[in-house]
Amino acid sequence: MSNSRPRSRRTPGWRWAAGRDELVSAVLQSAEHCLGVQDFGTLAPELKHDVKETFQYTLFRWAEELDALSRIQDLLGCYEQALELFPDDEVICNSMGEHLFRMGFRDEAAGYFHKAVKLNPDFSDAKENFYRVANWLVERWHFIMLNDTKRNTIYNAAIQKAVCLGSKSVLDIGAGTGILSMFAKKAGAHSVYACELSKTMYELACDVVAANKMEAGIKLLHTKSLDIEIPKHIPERVSLVVTETVDAGLFGEGIVESLIHAWEHLLLQPKTKGESANCEKYGKVIPASAVIFGMAVECAEIRRHHRVGIKDIAGIHLPTNVKFQSPAYSSVDTEETIEPYTTEKMSRVPGGYLALTECFEIMTVDFNNLQELKSLATKKPDKIGIPVIKEGILDAIMVWFVLQLDDEHSLSTSPSEETCWEQAVYPVQDLADYWIKPGDHVMMEVSCQDCYLRIQSISVLGLECEMDVAKSFTQNKDLLSLGNEAELCSALANLQTSKPDAVEQTCILESTEIALLNNIPYHEGFKMAMSKVLSSLTPEKLYQTMDTHCQNEMSSGTGQSNTVQNILEPFYVLDVSEGFSILPIIAGTLGQVKPYSSVEKDQHRIALDLISEANHFPKETLEFWLRHVEDESAMLQRPKSDKLWSIIILDVIEPSGLIQQEIMEKAAISRCLLQSGGKIFPQYVLMFGLLVESQTLLEENAVQGTERTLGLNIAPFINQFQVPIRVFLDLSSLPCIPLSKPVELLRLDLMTPYLNTSNREVKVYICKSGRLTAIPFWYHMYLDEEIRLDTSSEASHWKQAAVVLDNPIQVEMGEELVLSIQHHKSNVSITVKQ
Numbered sequence: 001m002s003n004s005r006p007r008s009r010r011t012p013g014w015r016w017a018a019g020r021d022e023l024v025s026a027v028l029q030s031a032e033h034c035l036g037v038q039d040f041g042t043l044a045p046e047l048k049h050d051v052k053e054t055f056q057y058t059l060f061r062w063a064e065e066l067d068a069l070s071r072i073q074d075l076l077g078c079y080e081q082a083l084e085l086f087p088d089d090e091v092i093c094n095s096m097g098e099h100l101f102r103m104g105f106r107d108e109a110a111g112y113f114h115k116a117v118k119l120n121p122d123f124s125d126a127k128e129n130f131y132r133v134a135n136w137l138v139e140r141w142h143f144i145m146l147n148d149t150k151r152n153t154i155y156n157a158a159i160q161k162a163v164c165l166g167s168k169s170v171l172d173i174g175a176g177t178g179i180l181s182m183f184a185k186k187a188g189a190h191s192v193y194a195c196e197l198s199k200t201m202y203e204l205a206c207d208v209v210a211a212n213k214m215e216a217g218i219k220l221l222h223t224k225s226l227d228i229e230i231p232k233h234i235p236e237r238v239s240l241v242v243t244e245t246v247d248a249g250l251f252g253e254g255i256v257e258s259l260i261h262a263w264e265h266l267l268l269q270p271k272t273k274g275e276s277a278n279c280e281k282y283g284k285v286i287p288a289s290a291v292i293f294g295m296a297v298e299c300a301e302i303r304r305h306h307r308v309g310i311k312d313i314a315g316i317h318l319p320t321n322v323k324f325q326s327p328a329y330s331s332v333d334t335e336e337t338i339e340p341y342t343t344e345k346m347s348r349v350p351g352g353y354l355a356l357t358e359c360f361e362i363m364t365v366d367f368n369n370l371q372e373l374k375s376l377a378t379k380k381p382d383k384i385g386i387p388v389i390k391e392g393i394l395d396a397i398m399v400w401f402v403l404q405l406d407d408e409h410s411l412s413t414s415p416s417e418e419t420c421w422e423q424a425v426y427p428v429q430d431l432a433d434y435w436i437k438p439g440d441h442v443m444m445e446v447s448c449q450d451c452y453l454r455i456q457s458i459s460v461l462g463l464e465c466e467m468d469v470a471k472s473f474t475q476n477k478d479l480l481s482l483g484n485e486a487e488l489c490s491a492l493a494n495l496q497t498s499k500p501d502a503v504e505q506t507c508i509l510e511s512t513e514i515a516l517l518n519n520i521p522y523h524e525g526f527k528m529a530m531s532k533v534l535s536s537l538t539p540e541k542l543y544q545t546m547d548t549h550c551q552n553e554m555s556s557g558t559g560q561s562n563t564v565q566n567i568l569e570p571f572y573v574l575d576v577s578e579g580f581s582i583l584p585i586i587a588g589t590l591g592q593v594k595p596y597s598s599v600e601k602d603q604h605r606i607a608l609d610l611i612s613e614a615n616h617f618p619k620e621t622l623e624f625w626l627r628h629v630e631d632e633s634a635m636l637q638r639p640k641s642d643k644l645w646s647i648i649i650l651d652v653i654e655p656s657g658l659i660q661q662e663i664m665e666k667a668a669i670s671r672c673l674l675q676s677g678g679k680i681f682p683q684y685v686l687m688f689g690l691l692v693e694s695q696t697l698l699e700e701n702a703v704q705g706t707e708r709t710l711g712l713n714i715a716p717f718i719n720q721f722q723v724p725i726r727v728f729l730d731l732s733s734l735p736c737i738p739l740s741k742p743v744e745l746l747r748l749d750l751m752t753p754y755l756n757t758s759n760r761e762v763k764v765y766i767c768k769s770g771r772l773t774a775i776p777f778w779y780h781m782y783l784d785e786e787i788r789l790d791t792s793s794e795a796s797h798w799k800q801a802a803v804v805l806d807n808p809i810q811v812e813m814g815e816e817l818v819l820s821i822q823h824h825k826s827n828v829s830i831t832v833k834q
Helices: 016-037 045-068 072-085 090-102 106-119 124-137 141-146 149-164 179-187 199-211 255-265 300-306 370-378 463-480 485-494 511-517 520-556 583-588 602-614 663-672 695-701 715-721
Strands: 169-173 191-195 218-221 240-243 284-286 289-298 322-325 342-344 360-366 382-387 396-404 410-412 423-427 441-449 452-461 505-508 571-575 593-597 645-649 674-681 684-689 725-729 743-749 759-765 770-782 788-790 800-811 816-824 827-833
Touching: 045 072, 045 090, 072 090, 090 106, 090 124, 106 124, 106 199, 124 827, 141 695, 141 715, 149 179, 149 240, 149 284, 149 410, 169 179, 169 255, 179 191, 179 199, 179 218, 179 240, 199 218, 199 715, 240 255, 255 370, 300 342, 300 423, 300 511, 322 602, 360 370, 360 382, 360 441, 360 452, 370 441, 396 452, 423 452, 505 602, 520 571, 520 583, 520 645, 520 674, 520 788, 571 583, 583 593, 583 602, 663 674, 695 725, 695 770, 695 800, 743 759, 743 816, 743 827, 770 827, 800 827
Parallel strands: 169 191, 169 240, 191 218, 240 284, 322 505, 571 593, 571 645, 645 674
Antiparallel strands: 289 360, 289 396, 342 423, 382 441, 396 410, 396 423, 441 452, 684 743, 684 770, 725 800, 759 816, 770 788, 770 800, 816 827
16 A cells, blocks of 8 residues: 655665664554554555565564474465565565475465566576476376377377267366367367366366367366266266376276276266167267286396395395385285386387297276276286296386277387387396296286286296196105104204294385495495595594593503504494485494494384394494484584594485485585595586487477377467476487587585586587487586596486477587586576577
């Protein structure tokens, strides 16, 4: 509201007391005016700009207090009031988004981050937050599928055919952007309903439908199909359900459950065989059916991410009583519903794969048969035996399917097809021998439980095994004929293969953690670098300790002396890398060292204790740092009040290929906690990049115009959620054409911060003409000047990332391009200067 009082100006001699009086006077006048006109909105609007910074600071501190006290409603109320006062403040919008994201409200958080970026496109914190949350809200496969012209064309043809045959009322389950609904409307459907559970995707679909001028003919519902009721949401049963709620394992997005509900509550009754009446009177589903196929494969890349294939790591023995499993395999034995497979684009998997069996049929499912759908969940597992055609290492069962939309149109997700789909991969674990050969059979049980296709009890049956089974059966008969109970018990005891008192621990690790354990150069490099640092510190520590010991002896008047080993103070080593790590145990082998691990999970701690025990560590040598830290957010502190760390190991690079958040802040604290001569590992990191032409990256990052979506205007809306950086890439198998040689882009020095620069320009020489579409990047991590780890190496557990350009640039051989590199906190932006 306006105030007629003229705004005063500060003079150079303005005093705090005078300012306070002026502020009080202004607020009092504004309050009196508001009281007079009964307007209790904002007070003293003319002072808003002057107090904005102080207001922000106070708001953020108070929000932290409310958050710590779990007063969530009060916290949100504060931000709502703040945004009434400063509706166009990007800093407050971003902070509100951060709180909402931490609470799990990703849709709402994205809205605030998006608004902050619109208000200030150069606001780095908001941009980074929006990019991170955008990957949650609009998953990257939306872009890939919308760019798949073949998929769109076949779905459109099947829907068009069904509508032309009389299916005029349509329900689209899991509508996404609404593309299938719009196909139905364009085909001439009278009534089209579309349901979408995600708030972000629902709002996106509303915008897309309106932009294509179909909002009058398509009713969008922000709900899941299981909650749709007649006539509350739709007036009557529909004659056609269209859906693509399938994942790489077919059933993982709940298609069986949603179609059972649809047939029981939302669809007209199906047409019986032989009837030729109008389709409008009967119900049907697109897709009509599916056939699931499988193949046993050898694949080194899958193996190193799902099986620990080594027994010794940098001198540390891994005992047999510690079993490492990936989440995909462990889901067999857990009560929690976990996706029992991983997914891979097998045509692009590094190193490729080798087929060990022919393609075999796993199961078929008829989506137009209610009884068959109902029986899927209750049906006992089918046992399958597949003959081996080629010798090799059994690493996984690879699965894909053919989606039969109707009797004429089908889509295959086979790795041999040009498709947007990945394949489901079931890693094989817990076999005594993974080597198989022709004559063997791969045995398995398949079922559909908890909305997932499950492939369990994978084993190998060969001629030798069959003979062993027969022999074992004969031996058991002989045992039973002994007649003497004592002899029988003795014989059975002799068959025992493991000690009854051995403690066994199953340790579930993420696939990247298993790949890390298999990364021999990583562990050997750290062992060598730590050994060099500790050796350099030993003479100094020995001198200091001996000097102190001599003084104590003189003051006590005793002539007793201990061995140097007994009087040496230990070196303190802290590993704060993310996830499971055996580096503290490796450090413990390097002499008088007190290693601390920062692992959080109990099963990981038990596993590390068992590994320590198997390697004859004295008890309590390895300690778990979180037991000594009161506040987990203050992880970096002294080992003891009077001690400092000799080595601190930091996680600098995420497995995704990005720089860890707040790593430079952690490095700054770590430097203050190091003893003289102590080191942070890695000591510095060099970031390298390469200019490439890659149509694949373009299509995985944004919808390419209207041609791919058959003339429908979808791209401008979904492309609001594109992010400039693609993560989890395998550069070795990425379809791309290099246009330059690798160049150094950035240096991050954790030990010597003055060597870092926040802005840098790099000249790149073009060695091949083409369209510059992306800049993949990776890192060399230097533990010291001689020991380097390459995140793009074949053994690396890290993936790579790439900056994808909004607009490709035509470049010619011999040209020089200038890249502008900006480093802000953990965010690195790369732009091409033209």
